[in-house]
Amino acid sequence: MKKKMKVMTMAASWMLVIGIILAIIGISAGAKFGITNTKDGFKVLGLEDQIIEELPLPAFTKITSNLNDVDIEIIPSNEYRLKIERQKEIEISHKVENDTLVIEESKRNVPLLFINLTFTSIPDNAIKIYVPKEVIFSEILLNNQFGDVRLEGVNSNKINIDSNDGDLIFNDVQANNFKIVNQYGDINGRNVTTKELVIVLNDADAEFDKLNAASTVLNNQFGDITFRNFSSEGLNIQSNDGEIAIHGLLLGASTIHSNFGDVQVHLLNKEFEISYSIQNNFGDITVNNNDYETHATYTVNSGHELNITANDGDVEVTF
Numbered sequence: 001m002k003k004k005m006k007v008m009t010m011a012a013s014w015m016l017v018i019g020i021i022l023a024i025i026g027i028s029a030g031a032k033f034g035i036t037n038t039k040d041g042f043k044v045l046g047l048e049d050q051i052i053e054e055l056p057l058p059a060f061t062k063i064t065s066n067l068n069d070v071d072i073e074i075i076p077s078n079e080y081r082l083k084i085e086r087q088k089e090i091e092i093s094h095k096v097e098n099d100t101l102v103i104e105e106s107k108r109n110v111p112l113l114f115i116n117l118t119f120t121s122i123p124d125n126a127i128k129i130y131v132p133k134e135v136i137f138s139e140i141l142l143n144n145q146f147g148d149v150r151l152e153g154v155n156s157n158k159i160n161i162d163s164n165d166g167d168l169i170f171n172d173v174q175a176n177n178f179k180i181v182n183q184y185g186d187i188n189g190r191n192v193t194t195k196e197l198v199i200v201l202n203d204a205d206a207e208f209d210k211l212n213a214a215s216t217v218l219n220n221q222f223g224d225i226t227f228r229n230f231s232s233e234g235l236n237i238q239s240n241d242g243e244i245a246i247h248g249l250l251l252g253a254s255t256i257h258s259n260f261g262d263v264q265v266h267l268l269n270k271e272f273e274i275s276y277s278i279q280n281n282f283g284d285i286t287v288n289n290n291d292y293e294t295h296a297t298y299t300v301n302s303g304h305e306l307n308i309t310a311n312d313g314d315v316e317v318t319f
Helices: 002-028
Strands: 034-038 041-045 050-056 062-069 071-077 081-087 092-097 100-105 114-116 126-132 139-146 149-152 155-165 168-184 187-203 206-222 225-232 235-241 244-250 253-260 263-267 275-282 285-287 290-292 295-298 305-312 315-318
Touching (some): 062 071, 062 126, 081 092, 149 155, 225 235, 263 305, 275 285, 275 315, 285 295
Parallel strands (some): 062 100, 062 139, 071 126, 139 155, 168 187, 187 206, 206 225, 206 235, 225 244, 235 253, 244 263, 275 305, 285 315
Antiparallel strands (some): 034 114, 050 081, 081 126, 092 100, 285 290
């Protein structure tokens, strides 16, 4: 049995070496950049299989998308325009009706296999939506299984992003209601203003700079949470495993719960402006360089309070 396994291992190793040699030979001879499967079998892909479409659009104030593996970006411009970059085997449809831009990807030709034959990155399937800077959307609903999402200079009453695996980037975004669900992939936001922010993550880092929200709720299973220049009138963070760092002004009721990971809170509030209660099962508690064991409390007559509960990690609060 051991001899058979050894033979199989040697055969697999030789096949890998031969595959690498063939790929190098193919690249040096100007080979295509990948192999994928299609409904008609396997196909070698080249630059001629990359399709770029660019066309003007009528006006709209709603966007809805249902995509499998496509990067999507909304960009401020002086016109309504759509740019699609895709592989020939990927079908992406779009239409504008009832004041709504609808973008969908057909799932019947989605490749299950892709082998890169080069040492360079493969062209991504990508959608870029250009809209006039002054447009205020009533609703943006983006459903993306795999692929990054980027919003630049967007103002909308409602934004709902449901992503399975991809990075999310938000710059200069305003919304009354902003909901983000992302299983795998990091979030990076800058200059975001919203009345209600809800973020649900499975395994991702979330980093925001200049975030202003009337209400903020964030649940994260695995990953770090960083809020800089943050202001909120109600905060609820539930973290299972990851570091938490908050820098900003906390108004109203704020709750932070961490099972595993350190918690650092630097408040722009004055200490006499906010009550706090800190409990920690395993880990240190430090408030303004003063050390406490298991719990620290401070009560003032104000409508602002901070409650921190930690299971295993250090907690530090400074004013």
